[in-house]
Each structure stands twice: as structure tokens, then as C-alpha cells.
Amino acid sequence: MITFDEVSVHYEDMAEPVLRDVGLTVDEGELCLVVGHTGVGKSTLLGAVNGLVPHFTGGTLYGRVTVDGRDTADHPPRELADVVGVVGQDPLDGFVTDTVEEELAYAMEQLAVPPATMRKRVEETLDLLGLADLRHRALYELSGGQQQRVAIGSVLTAHPRVLVLDEPTSALDPSAAEEVLSAVTRLVHDLGVTVLIAEHRLERVIQYADRVIHLPGGGRVVAGRPDEVFRTSSIAPPIVELGRTAGWDPLPLSIRDARRKAAPLRTRLADAPPPPARPEVPAVGPPLLTARGITVSYDRVPAVREVGLELHGGRVTALMGRNGSGKSSLLWALQGSGPRSGGTVRVTAADGGKGGDPRDLSPADARRLVGLVPQTPTDLLYLESVEQELAQADRESFTLGKDVHARAVLDRLAPGIDGATHPRDLSEGQKLALVLAIQLTAAPRVVLLDEPTRGLDYRAKTELIRVVDALAAEGRAVVISTHDVEFVARAADRVVVMAEGDIVADGPTADVIVASPVFAPQVAKILAPLPYLTVAQVAAALPDDEADS
Structure with a gap:
């Protein structure tokens, strides 16, 4: 579906190429997670898929990028709109209408989708992303997370074969992020949509990925199975860091798999209270x-x-x-x-x-x-x-x-x-x-x-x-x-939780987030009922020579 053939991208004001000699193939119906530190070229890689790079970003693209048989050098983004849907990092940059419903319909209007089909797809997307109550709201009135969901929905209504998402859950709360990612996963499994996701909050996405595309720096790209890439990658979510610390092989990528492996680890950690997750807070003054x-x-x-x-x-x-x-x-x-x-x-x-x-x-x-x-x-x-x-x-x-x-x-x-x-x-x-x-x-x-x-x-x-x-x-x-x-x-040190304009919880971090299935971190879920929050706490509690297999 997507092929990079010896692709390099170089901008005039940069000494080195952002991408260097990238060879990569992404198959139909594959969900690929694109990872790397800030500024290593993830957005450039994604932009090359629909022709934004170099048609709108400038720079020089060497090699060949093809999507569904179309060379992006010969087809600007408007000629790939029926194949590739893109959601950028800032949803406001992509909005062109005034209300939620109008925004969901806009892409289909440009593709001349029949009105009856448009209405059906809009309704499906409103339900899929939990936007039905917001359908008549002005886009500028929405919270950042609501705007992000509308941006994703405006792309989904066009039913693209390739979906490119740049930080799609960055503004979403955990529940909303899970809803969006579950919807994206259904598109992959049920409709064969190819999805590329660049995301820094890897703990949210890793369990859904079929493959990981890692940009370690220097323009290089490494692709492989998630457990293989994350075994040695310089960037990894807490579940992988915990697996490395405990010596688990293969590395678990979901909370369910990690809990199955964690029973011996929980037994060893149960004898003593965990080290503090944060430095001791001084006495409270005025x-x-x-x-x-x-x-x-x-x-x-x-x-x-x-x-x-x-x-x-x-x-x-x-x-x-x-x-x-x-x-x-x-x-x-x-x-x-x-x-x-x-x-x-x-x-x-x-x-x-x-x-x-x-x-x-x-x-x-x-x-x-x-x-x-x-x-x-x-x-x-x-x-x-x-x-x-x-x-x-x-x-x-x-x-x-x-x-x-x-x-x-x-x-x-x-x-x-x-x-x-x-x-x-x-x-x-x-x-x-x-x-x-x-x-x-x-x-x-x-x-x-x-x-x-x-x-x-x-x-x-x-x-x-x-x-x-x-x-x-x-x-x-x-x-x-x-x-x-x-x-x-x-x-x-302290967590305050709001709901509908009121404060509904207020207390020490461990007390508030461990008690909530929504706000609990990965380590807390894996090691529950032990009150651990971070991998650093586990590493401090284990003897240096201990490992779990």
C-alpha cells in the first residue's frame, strides 16, 4: 500500500537530511506506530505519504514514495485525498467550516459523495467518536480534546484507504483516547484501512500496533515487530521499561499480558513498602x-x-x-x-x-x-x-x-x-x-x-x-x-480531579490515581494491589542481580 524506495528529504536550511535513504513498505490493513524523539523527522515521514512533503513544506525529496500505486512526487495532496486522510498535530489548523456537522461533511463535499451517503456517514462518525451531542456546536467553542475528535472524524467520513494520524490522542483524556484508538483499530481490522500513527504517549497505542517504525535520529528508520524494536529502542513506554527491568522475554505489550507475567514479581515486591515515587515534600506553610x-x-x-x-x-x-x-x-x-x-x-x-x-x-x-x-x-x-x-x-x-x-x-x-x-x-x-x-x-x-x-x-x-x-x-x-x-x-505530589466544573477528588497522587481505573498508570495496573506507580520505584526495590523470566 505504501512504499518508500531509498527516500531522503533535505531542507535547505539544515546541514543534514531529515530522512536518509529510507526503504520501507507498509502493507494494506497494517497499523504502524511511528516513534522517535521530538524533532527527528516523524512529521516529515508522515507528510511524505500524502505529498505534503515536499509539495507544501518545501525541501527536496530524493527517491520515490508511492501510495496505492501513485507516486506522491507526481500527485499533490489534492490528488491523493480520496486515498490518504491526514490529521495533523493541531486540529484548528485543518478546520475550514464553523460547526461540527459541517466539518464532518466538508471532505465528502469536495469528493462529490452523494448527499444520502454523506448523511449516513456523518451519523456513523458522530456515534463512533461520541460527538452526537456536539453536532451543532461551533468549533471554536469546543475543548482541545473535542476539537481533536472532530478533526479525526472529518477524515474518517471520506473512508480513505490510508489514514495518517500525527499525535491523535495528545489532547484527549484517557477514556476519549481509548474510544478513538478502538475506532481506528476497528477500521484496520474490519475494513482493511492502513494506518500510520505518530504518538509520543506510546503507552496508549503500543498494544494496537502491528509494526513499529522507529526513527532513532540521523535520518535513519528502523522497522519491525513492536517487541523486537522496543527491546533495544531509546524510547519506550512504561510497560516496556518494566519488562526490561524485570527481564521478561518476550516483552509484554498489553496490561493483560504483563499481569500474567508479573505474579512472581509481585510476590518479591510484597514484603516491603515501595520506595517513594517523589521526593519528600517539605512541611506545608501558608x-x-x-x-x-x-x-x-x-x-x-x-x-x-x-x-x-x-x-x-x-x-x-x-x-x-x-x-x-x-x-x-x-x-x-x-x-x-x-x-x-x-x-x-x-x-x-x-x-x-x-x-x-x-x-x-x-x-x-x-x-x-x-x-x-x-x-x-x-x-x-x-x-x-x-x-x-x-x-x-x-x-x-x-x-x-x-x-x-x-x-x-x-x-x-x-x-x-x-x-x-x-x-x-x-x-x-x-x-x-x-x-x-x-x-x-x-x-x-x-x-x-x-x-x-x-x-x-x-x-x-x-x-x-x-x-x-x-x-x-x-x-x-x-x-x-x-x-x-x-x-x-x-x-x-497532589492530584485534583474535576468533573462538570466541580472538584470531585483532591489528595496525594498515589491515593487518587491508584483508586481510579481511568487515571491509574501502567505500573499500578500491572502490580495491583501493590501501591507502585513508576518503573523507578520497582527498580529501586529490586536487588541489582534479580530478574524475572
């Missing part, structure tokens, strides 16, 4: 931020309902909940620039600075109290190059420490980004890393991060945890709104 009765409404529809919250210095709080539960609305209300129809926010200042409600302060004073990285990071990027953005951040902000500047923070999160690159030309993960660097350079008293792991690989998430821990160690309060349960298990 709260840095106190919120009372926070209410947010849109057109008289409440998004946040009289929420009270206290944030203490030195603690990292994860804000969780399904898409549309009110997480982002709460963060913007705390930051001060978002709508707030009721309630109060009070932030204490350091070193005799000006405290109070961020909504009532000047932008400069408010930023020193509360910093927010939004769900769409490009909203904060407006200059012509990465270097200009970093320099502007250094001029306007306090640094994290005496010798730490925005460039240093960026290099820890996403190393190797050329300062001359335009911010809009970065991958989604690189854009997020840039905005994180800009905001964290100010080191405000309270740091609010809205889906900061979207588009970040495991290595970048580890660096983000280090940055967040450094902020907490300085006595700052950090709130991370996220659907990434594996990140929460490693990064958060």
Missing part, C-alpha cells in the same frame, strides 16, 4: 494562592462552579478530568486574564513585592505572581525567530537562577533547535518547549501549565519534571493540567 468560590460561565452555561483551591509553595499539583470538565477555564480564572463571573483569588508576593488578585494588577506585576502556559502555545509566539523570542523573554523576565536563561531551559526540554528558525516552523512539541522556556524564565510565584506534555517525548517529559521540581524546590507552587497519567505519576 498558601501562595487562595481561591474561593471561583465561577466561570460562557453564555450562562457554567464551566466552573464555585471552586475553592489552595496552592502551597514547594508542591506540584496535577489537575485532571475528562475533556470539557473545566480545567482550562479554572487555570485562566486563576491567572487573571480569563473570564470569572464570581469568586476571589489572592496571591502572596515574595520579598515585599506587590501581591493581590492578578486580575487587578498590571500585566508585568501579574506575571511575576502567576505564569500560564496555554493549551495552544503559539498564542504566545509573535516574533520572527526562536532567538528573538528567547532574547525578549530574558529582557522582560526574572531568570530561574543567576546563570539560567530561556535558552538553557529550552535546550533541556528540546535540544538542538536552531535559533534562526521561525517559531511557526517548529513541531508542536518544539513550540511547546519554546513557550515553556519563555514562561518559566520569569519564575513566577505560581506556575500554571495547561497540557504541557502535549507533543513531548519521554526524554523531554523527564527534563520538564526536572524544571518543575526546580521551581517547587524554590518554594513556588506549580499546577499542571494534563491527561497524561504516566507523567502525573512521576511529577505530581
